[in-house]
Amino acid sequence: MENYFLIIVGTVFVNNIVMSKILGLCPFMGVSRKLEPSIGMGAATTFVLTLASGASHLIDTYLLGPDLSYLRTLSFIVVIAGIVGFTEMFIKKTSPVLFRVLGIYLPLITTNCAVLGIPLLNVQEQHGFVESLLFGLGGALGFTLVLILFAAMRERLDAADIPLPFKGTSIAMVTAGLMSLAFMGFAGLIK
Amino acid sequence: MLNAILVMAGIGLALGGILGWAAIRFRVQEDPLVDKIDAILPQTQCGQCGYAGCRPYAEAIAKGEADINLCPPGGEDGIKRLAELLGVDPKPLGEGLESKPKSVAVIDEDACIGCTLCIQACPVDAIVGAAKQMHTILPDQCTGCELCVAPCPVDCIHMEVVKEDLNTWKWRYPIFHMKKVP
Numbered sequence: 001m002e003n004y005f006l007i008i009v010g011t012v013f014v015n016n017i018v019m020s021k022i023l024g025l026c027p028f029m030g031v032s033r034k035l036e037p038s039i040g041m042g043a044a045t046t047f048v049l050t051l052a053s054g055a056s057h058l059i060d061t062y063l064l065g066p067d068l069s070y071l072r073t074l075s076f077i078v079v080i081a082g083i084v085g086f087t088e089m090f091i092k093k094t095s096p097v098l099f100r101v102l103g104i105y106l107p108l109i110t111t112n113c114a115v116l117g118i119p120l121l122n123v124q125e126q127h128g129f130v131e132s133l134l135f136g137l138g139g140a141l142g143f144t145l146v147l148i149l150f151a152a153m154r155e156r157l158d159a160a161d162i163p164l165p166f167k168g169t170s171i172a173m174v175t176a177g178l179m180s181l182a183f184m185g186f187a188g189l190i191k
Numbered sequence: 192m193l194n195a196i197l198v199m200a201g202i203g204l205a206l207g208g209i210l211g212w213a214a215i216r217f218r219v220q221e222d223p224l225v226d227k228i229d230a231i232l233p234q235t236q237c238g239q240c241g242y243a244g245c246r247p248y249a250e251a252i253a254k255g256e257a258d259i260n261l262c263p264p265g266g267e268d269g270i271k272r273l274a275e276l277l278g279v280d281p282k283p284l285g286e287g288l289e290s291k292p293k294s295v296a297v298i299d300e301d302a303c304i305g306c307t308l309c310i311q312a313c314p315v316d317a318i319v320g321a322a323k324q325m326h327t328i329l330p331d332q333c334t335g336c337e338l339c340v341a342p343c344p345v346d347c348i349h350m351e352v353v354k355e356d357l358n359t360w361k362w363r364y365p366i367f368h369m370k371k372v373p
Binding site: 059063064067068071074075078079081082085086089090092093096 | 194195198199201202203206209210213214217218219
């Protein structure tokens with residue numbers, strides 16, 4: 001039980017997927033302009049990432065095994081694309097507003113490197129099924145947390161008096177770097 | 192080698208099955224006609240047609256509940272384009288609705304008491320001001336829907352016809368009158 005809790009805390013804060021592994025920067029920069037879409041994007045990514053890490057663990061263990069391990073990346077991408085397609089239809093049916101807000105970023109979850117990175121890290125660190133699910137959930141929660149924090153900051157940055165050369169994406173990049181430094185403070189929280 | 196092909200084919204088939212099922216289970220009914228009608232309507236959101244805005248009016252037209260001649264801001268031109276899209280005959284603008292030249296609302300700023308009633312009435316947020324402060328209208332944003340005229344308690348809002356100048360002039364549709372050829 002304690003082990004599971006440590007996985008969640010570790011992936012949300014210590015080894016945050018965006019801030020310390022520098023994965024998933026495309027949605028991190030692209031969907032963080034406003035707070036509301038970033039919450040929706042975080043929820044969609046959480047759903048996809050948790051399902052994807054569970055499904056890819058099952059595929060890697062029972063379908064591929066040691067003989068077909070060279071198919072790992074290929075099959076993971078196929079599974080992720082399938083899950084994203086399913087999520088897209090599901091959101092279109094249940095929440096047309098969120099569907100319009102997410103727009104192009106929803107299909108782009110397919111190519112989000114965080115979503116492929118976490119299943120591959122699962123294999124590398126030889127996680128079991130429950131551990132894989134928790135690792136995916138924790139990674140996605142960390143991604144959502146950072147995305148929401150960053151979106152809140154960017155909304156304030158829009159109103160701030162910023163020197164002209166830094167306006168827009170450049171100040172966002174600087175802010176992201178400072179956030180990454182701040183997250184380094186969590187290193188050593190878990191041995 | 193054969194195993195690899197079988198495994199990938201199996202994954203593909205399973206996912207294809209799930210997605211096919213989801214496409215039927217989560218199908219969304221969308222009427223493309225509503226979007227086309229909505230694109231023709233002038234988006235003044237004035238409500239003179241009796242519906243809450245342009246989109247609800249477009250939905251009503253698509254369902255066949257509303258006539259195409261209820262939109263004064265769209266004018267004759269809008270009716271003609273709607274008739275073309277829907278394959279029906281164009282009609283004159285409905286009773287009680289008249290086509291007016293394009294105009295914008297103007298606030299007489301000396302008389303304005305700052306009651307904010309017109310701000311609440313404006314569907315396009317074209318009026319700026321605050322309580323007990325003088326209000327004014329942004330002419331670029333004003334759609335000329337006249338919704339702000341009625342609520343004003345001191346009658347300080349009137350409509351002014353937009354004069355034609357280089358910025359507002361629009362090319363007119365060519366109209367040829369039919370003549371008997373001798």
